[in-house]
Amino acid sequence: MLSYTLKRLLMAIPTLLIVITISFFLMRVAPGGPFDGERQLPPEIEANLKAAYHLDEPLPMQYLRYMGNLLEGDFGPSFKYKDFSVTELIMQGFPVSLEIGGLAILLALLVGLPLGIAAAIRRNSTVDYLVMGTALTGIAVPNFVIAPIFALVFGVLLAWLPAGGWNGGAWPNLVLPVVALSIQQIAYIARMMRASMIETLGSHFIRTARAKGLSETEVIWRHAIRPAMLPVVSYLGPAIAGIITGSVVIEQIFGIPGIGRYFVQGALNRDYTLVMGTVVFYGVLIVLMNLIVDLLYSALDPQIRYDD
Amino acid sequence: MPLPALPRGLYAISALTLAMGSLAAPAQADTLNIGVQGELASFDTSQVSGGVWESQVLMDVFEGLVVQSPTGELLPGMATSWQVSDDGRTYTFHMRDDAKWSDGEPVTAEDFVFGWQHLLAPKNASKYAYMLYPIANAEAINTGKQPTDSLGAKSLDGGKTLEVTLDHPTPYFLQLLTHYTAYPVPKHLVDEYGRDWVDLDHIATNGAFHPVQWVSQSRISVEKSPTYYAADEVALDGVNYYTVEDRNAGISRFRAGELDVLADYPSSRYQWLKENLPKATHMSPMLGSYYYVLNHRDGHPTTDKRVREALNLAIRRNVISQQIMAGSFKASTGLVPPGTNHYQAQHMDLGSDDMNARMAKAKALLEEAGYGPDHPLTLRLRYNTSDEHKKIAIAVAAMWKPLGVDVQMINSEATVHYQTIAQGDFDVARAGWIADYNDAENFLALLHTGVGNNYGAYSNPAYDKLMDQAAQTLDLDAREKLLEQAEDLALNDYALVPLLTYVTRNLVNPDLQGWEDNVEDDHPSRWVSFKD
Numbered sequence: 001m002l003s004y005t006l007k008r009l010l011m012a013i014p015t016l017l018i019v020i021t022i023s024f025f026l027m028r029v030a031p032g033g034p035f036d037g038e039r040q041l042p043p044e045i046e047a048n049l050k051a052a053y054h055l056d057e058p059l060p061m062q063y064l065r066y067m068g069n070l071l072e073g074d075f076g077p078s079f080k081y082k083d084f085s086v087t088e089l090i091m092q093g094f095p096v097s098l099e100i101g102g103l104a105i106l107l108a109l110l111v112g113l114p115l116g117i118a119a120a121i122r123r124n125s126t127v128d129y130l131v132m133g134t135a136l137t138g139i140a141v142p143n144f145v146i147a148p149i150f151a152l153v154f155g156v157l158l159a160w161l162p163a164g165g166w167n168g169g170a171w172p173n174l175v176l177p178v179v180a181l182s183i184q185q186i187a188y189i190a191r192m193m194r195a196s197m198i199e200t201l202g203s204h205f206i207r208t209a210r211a212k213g214l215s216e217t218e219v220i221w222r223h224a225i226r227p228a229m230l231p232v233v234s235y236l237g238p239a240i241a242g243i244i245t246g247s248v249v250i251e252q253i254f255g256i257p258g259i260g261r262y263f264v265q266g267a268l269n270r271d272y273t274l275v276m277g278t279v280v281f282y283g284v285l286i287v288l289m290n291l292i293v294d295l296l297y298s299a300l301d302p303q304i305r306y307d308d
Numbered sequence: 309m310p311l312p313a314l315p316r317g318l319y320a321i322s323a324l325t326l327a328m329g330s331l332a333a334p335a336q337a338d339t340l341n342i343g344v345q346g347e348l349a350s351f352d353t354s355q356v357s358g359g360v361w362e363s364q365v366l367m368d369v370f371e372g373l374v375v376q377s378p379t380g381e382l383l384p385g386m387a388t389s390w391q392v393s394d395d396g397r398t399y400t401f402h403m404r405d406d407a408k409w410s411d412g413e414p415v416t417a418e419d420f421v422f423g424w425q426h427l428l429a430p431k432n433a434s435k436y437a438y439m440l441y442p443i444a445n446a447e448a449i450n451t452g453k454q455p456t457d458s459l460g461a462k463s464l465d466g467g468k469t470l471e472v473t474l475d476h477p478t479p480y481f482l483q484l485l486t487h488y489t490a491y492p493v494p495k496h497l498v499d500e501y502g503r504d505w506v507d508l509d510h511i512a513t514n515g516a517f518h519p520v521q522w523v524s525q526s527r528i529s530v531e532k533s534p535t536y537y538a539a540d541e542v543a544l545d546g547v548n549y550y551t552v553e554d555r556n557a558g559i560s561r562f563r564a565g566e567l568d569v570l571a572d573y574p575s576s577r578y579q580w581l582k583e584n585l586p587k588a589t590h591m592s593p594m595l596g597s598y599y600y601v602l603n604h605r606d607g608h609p610t611t612d613k614r615v616r617e618a619l620n621l622a623i624r625r626n627v628i629s630q631q632i633m634a635g636s637f638k639a640s641t642g643l644v645p646p647g648t649n650h651y652q653a654q655h656m657d658l659g660s661d662d663m664n665a666r667m668a669k670a671k672a673l674l675e676e677a678g679y680g681p682d683h684p685l686t687l688r689l690r691y692n693t694s695d696e697h698k699k700i701a702i703a704v705a706a707m708w709k710p711l712g713v714d715v716q717m718i719n720s721e722a723t724v725h726y727q728t729i730a731q732g733d734f735d736v737a738r739a740g741w742i743a744d745y746n747d748a749e750n751f752l753a754l755l756h757t758g759v760g761n762n763y764g765a766y767s768n769p770a771y772d773k774l775m776d777q778a779a780q781t782l783d784l785d786a787r788e789k790l791l792e793q794a795e796d797l798a799l800n801d802y803a804l805v806p807l808l809t810y811v812t813r814n815l816v817n818p819d820l821q822g823w824e825d826n827v828e829d830d831h832p833s834r835w836v837s838f839k840d
Binding site for chain 2: 031032033035036037038039040041042043044045048049051052053080081082083084088089092093147148151152155156159162163164165166168251252253254255256257258261268269270
């Protein structure tokens with residue numbers, strides 16, 4: 001298990017290198033630069049700016065410089081947010097995104113799994129149709145519709161909760177964004193769990209369990225749920241990484257200082273270092289999440305073993 | 309900079325105390341909560357990126373030689389009085405005796421000289437350094453041709469007097485001094501901490517407030533400075549600036565009472581806001597022009613004056629302003645917006661108000677220029693991606709259609725848009741200009757030969773001559789005449805397509821006093837208070 005983990009981590013290095021290299025050059029190929037804007041800068045000022053950020057050097061040189069700094073753990077300064085380094089921005093935003101994203105996934109699991117199981121057990125009943133109908137709606141309605149409606153209803157009209165703001169992570173500020181972020185995930189997880197549960201319930205080992213005379217509750221709890229969760233677990237890896245770095249819409253609407261927006265803003269501002277920083281960070285996160293998921297597999301399914 | 313955020317444990321405590329209070333806790337009555345569209349790039353004014361939201365924070369924490377009143381008039385700031393020499397090239401400022409940085413150190417003329425040198429030093433790569441180019445040697449310093457100490461700004465009498473020599477007379481120089489590029493920088497802190505002087509643990513500012521907390525992408529908090537010379541007159545204890553990128557979400561937060569001021573609501577919400585929050589909804593003229601650039605480079609159909617006139621004639625500007633933009637822009641037929649200091653707005657001659665007559669004339673002009681059903685005029689119209697720009701572009705294309713003009717619309721994100729049009733790859737392109745300082749020259753320079761922001765590469769020796777003459781003219785009335793003549797000349801040459809004038813759009817808590825609409829949309833918090 002340990003050697004498997006180490007091997008996977010080692011394998012991640014070339015993957016990350018490729019991701020970094022491609023992103024670096026793609027970013028430079030994109031038209032427009034960090035200093036292009038509504039106002040044309042006098043040439044001498046643009047020259048000063050380029051020199052200050054080493055953008056006047058040949059591209060391979062810039063690449064080597066970036067990789068060298070990266071090895072020392074230095075993501076460089078943000079082109080746009082001058083009082084912060086990219087590392088500081090990510091380290092300030094990540095805990096926030098982790099909190100919101102983690103809570104949203106937790107909520108999605110707590111609600112989505114039981115709903116999916118209930119729908120699977122009572123397949124084609126009213127419960128099933130209700131759950132699946134609601135889930136479909138949940139998937140179909142995007143974040144940018146749900147979030148403003150939440151802010152309007154609970155923040156403005158009912159005034160139960162703040163309509164936005166982070167406030168250091170105070171729980172009233174967490175409720176709306178977490179719920180808004182989890183709705184789609186609840187829907188996905190419920191549908192996935194239902195499908196997988198139905199498949200599991202039809203498999204041979206369940207038939208054997210029933211034949212042994214176990215009660216239906218025992219069959220489900222002891223035999224069906226664990227294997228049925230496998231697809232959900234494999235979905236969770238990328239989903240967690242995605243929800244942590246990709247909740248841009250929720251962050252913007254509720255004014256939450258997470259890292260999701262750095263992707264979008266960094267790209268729009270051609271803030272090269274910020275984009276690269278978030279890409280590297282996201283890459284590492286995905287690699288780690290996938291590893292954790294694979295390790296969880298073996299805990300859930302005895303047929304999967306990672307001894308070499 | 310170290311993170312001003314609280315440790316996690318403290319978050320939990322603050323969460324608890326908040327929960328025990330009210331959920332949507334009303335802010336303390338003497339703290340102002342402002343929603344701004346973006347985040348400050350830096351407290352170091354040489355590193356600021358130019359967003360309008362940045363000046364809101366900076367003008368509250370720093371103070372220049374002169375300041376603006378709530379309505380935008382100039383008042384003494386760090387300088388109590390000043391004299392201008394007869395040739396208009398030397399300004400002598402007498403510094404305030406009781407001016408202090410928030411760490412208690414006195415603010416001297418030396419801090420201004422240092423701040424300006426800091427801004428101009430090539431190594432600091434300041435984007436807005438050119439704002440100070442009217443000062444003698446400033447441009448040469450910024451381009452590395454002269455040492456920074458050759459700047460035409462000298463501290464005299466042990467820092468009590470600041471003597472500024474200009475490269476050429478600049479009638480708007482005092483206006484310019486209200487811009488953040490002209491703020492002082494605390495020399496003693498830069499000497500001690502270098503670039504880290506802006507670190508919240510070290511920073512000292514000389515304005516009515518000083519910064520105490522910065523959660524990136526969320527909030528900047530400032531508190532009243534007890535060292536401020538007019539601290540007695542400052543009513544607020546502090547200000548929070550919230551980054552509100554989603555402007556509709558900002559409206560919700562304003563309605564929920566979380567914000568006292570929301571800068572720039574979406575124009576599409578204007579009608580709704582006016583009906584539902586009539587006391588809070590502000591809109592007023594602003595020094596900003598929304599126009600279409602016409603390409604004057606060889607090979608573009610817009611080099612033909614008849615084409616340019618026809619395109620201008622066919623546009624119903626009132627329809628765009630009133631119906632398409634629901635009254636959230638003002639129709640405009642000039643480049644310099646009304647309300648500019650010492651200036652009478654000029655208008656393009658569009659003949660009669662009768663649209664049928666105008667369209668007939670436009671058609672005739674295009675025919676004369678050789679365009680018709682067999683040889684239709686094809687134009688590439690570029691705009692930067694945004695709902696407003698798109699609506700306007702579609703409307704303009706529709707208004708040109710009856711002339712037989714085939715418009716190809718190309719939109720791209722702002723960065724690409726401006727880079728492309730600077731390279732001249734367009735026939736017609738959307739552009740906008742918000743005044744850096746309240747003076748007509750700031751707008752008219754957009755048509756001066758060889759200026760970077762002259763996207764259409766318009767070049768008219770007569771125009772340039774008038775502008776150069778105006779730059780050398782000290783008498784404000786004579787200068788005004790020259791500038792007006794220049795604009796008139798360009799408008800009658802149909803050098804561009806003026807469309808709209810920007811307006812300020814703010815939601816303001818009706819309980820606020822001292823918050824006034826003004827053409828520059830500047831609202832220093834030092835004048836603001838809550839009604840009892």
